[in-house]
Amino acid sequence: MARHRLWTMKKVPFFMCGTMLCLYMIFYKMCCHKGNLLLRNRTNSTESLQYNCAQCAVQEMLRRKEDITGRNATQASSWETFEATQSHLLSSIISLKTNDSRVNGSSSSQVHFEKTTVSKEHLPASNRDLSRIISNTAEKSNKVKLTLKNQRNSWMIWNDESSSSNLSRRLQTVKNSYVSMNKYAVNFTGTRKLRKLSSKELLCELKQRVQVASIEYGDEAFMTSDWQEYLPNKNLLQAVKPFKTCAVVASAGSILRSRLGMEIDAHDAVLRFNGAPTIGFESDVGRRTTIRMINSQLILRQESKFHENDLYKTGILLVWDPAPYSSNLTEWFNHPDYNFFDNYKKYRKSNPGQPFYIMNPKMQWQLWDILQENTAEEIQRNPPSSGLLGIILMMTICNQTDVYEFLPSKRKTDLCHYYEKFQDQACTMGAYHPLMFEKNLVKRINQGPDEDIYLKGKVTLPGFRTFKCPKT
Incomplete structure (x- = not known):
């Protein structure tokens, strides 16, 4: 019995080793x-x-x-x-x-x-x-030959055929509300184009029909002696010398992290809008400001601190205010959208050495007519944005204008301004202004490569003086 137990105990190690070997395998x-x-x-x-x-x-x-x-x-x-x-x-x-x-x-x-x-x-x-x-x-x-099918990718490159169908339901409602509201009594009598105009044809439409001008002493409603003291002695186009290259810098949030500052500053003149700062954003937007275009509402807003802020004391100032569609200067002067005239005089008195112009409002609706004529649907019956007004201004005084982030780049974002935190898709697609249709027009007259739009949000436009149009 003891011998049997000893034999059994000897078998256990062999059995365990065999089991371990199998598990290992x-x-x-x-x-x-x-x-x-x-x-x-x-x-x-x-x-x-x-x-x-x-x-x-x-x-x-x-x-x-x-x-x-x-x-x-x-x-x-x-x-x-x-x-x-x-x-x-x-x-x-x-x-x-x-x-x-x-x-x-x-x-x-x-x-x-x-x-x-x-x-x-x-x-x-x-x-x-x-x-x-x-x-x-x-x-x-x-x-190399490869047939490519037309497939628009709106997030990659702006599609100049954009329409209301590209808007969110909320923005479609807003757009339709402005069309029906007709605050400025728009009575459009033009004819919509039956065919899509070429880039050259559109450029000629803009050159021949949009008159860029500032208010001068002696203009209707600006003939009293006090206006002689405050209005500049020369018209804006007379006072500003022609530039070879100009940069229009949109305030869009997508310009952040663009590293375009040095390229922007390399231009002969730089246009900025409203309260867009440069300090703290130099690497993206540059340092120089030649002209700053502001809307009349900004002059009245207390938070903008228009009279105290050094931001507005650099370069030439140009203010614009919406006017009724068919009004003359007297009607607009008596009923401006924002009554900024007293604040304008106050600023001129405090800063007599700085050029400060008031844009003639007829330009807004001349430009709006071209937008509507070249759009198949009804657009907002409101004036174009500061962005488009500034672009046409610089095309008038520059041989070449590079526009940055008016058309969104690959950095496209709903961030409205690079210096604020507010986000809304309307800042890109438009709500009050017919912004989407403005972008369509700018894309169609772009003379630069589409790669520039994707990488930099950059559009290159010719100056009106650089090409001739057939006589109408």
Whole structure:
């Protein structure tokens, strides 16, 4: 009996060792299998990354090819026209790149690609010809041909066919309310264009029909002796010398982290709006201010501290106030939208050396008529925004005008102003002003590449004196 117990006790260690060995083999096999799966997934993800980079490389080569071959009247661009099966892929990559640059605080807008070899076996069957396109483009880029379907991506590049259908339901209601309200007694008698005008035709419409002028002593309702003391001796266009290059800096929140400050300051003249500051934002918006356009409401607001704030004491001031659609200067003077005239005189008395002009209100409705004539639907019956008025002003006195963030860039945001925290989609799409239709017009007369809009929110416009129009 004792011998049997001893034999049993000797068997236990062998049994336990065998069990442990079996468990170890099972565990080893599981680990190896999991490792193979991880390795396989990693390989697939690497191949996927290579494929994605190749897709981006194709789009980049197409953009460069289009820049070389020139831009036609429609200005179809690879930024706004993409193969339907590839658009979501490129959108995701660009979005991820943009988010990554925001996190890291990088100001670079370029996407760098490493040389990537993509074999046909690694590509989806439906995109096997993509590798052929890549290899052919590397050798003969001028022979690349790829049919692109028109597909607008409004978040990537402004679509100049934007309409009320692009607005949220709330903004559609606001827009329709302003159309029916008709506060300024708009009686539009023009004819809407049956065809879409070319960029040159639109530029000629603006040049020939929009008269940029400031109020002068002796104008109707400004003939009394006290106005002789306060109004500048020369008209704005007479006093301001012509500039070669000008920058119009919108106050949009999307200009934050743009690093455009040095580029903006490199222009001969810089136009800013209302209370947009430069101190603390120099790297994005620049330092210089040549002209500051303000609305009449700002002069009356106590929080703006118009008479005390040094912000307004730099450069030339230009104020504008909405007038009824068909009114003359006397009617407008007696019933301005905001009665700013006394505050204007007060500022001029305190700062006699600073040029301060009042814009003739006829310009607003001349510009509005062109907007309505070139829009298929009814637009808000309110004057255009300060932004568009400023753009037309600078096109009048400059040979070339670069406009920043009037059309939103890749940094598009609902943040209304770069110096405030308030957010509302209306600041981009418009509510009171027919802002969406203004952006449509500016996009159509843009002479710069669409890449500038996407990367910088930059539109390049010619000066009216740089081209001739047929006599009407």
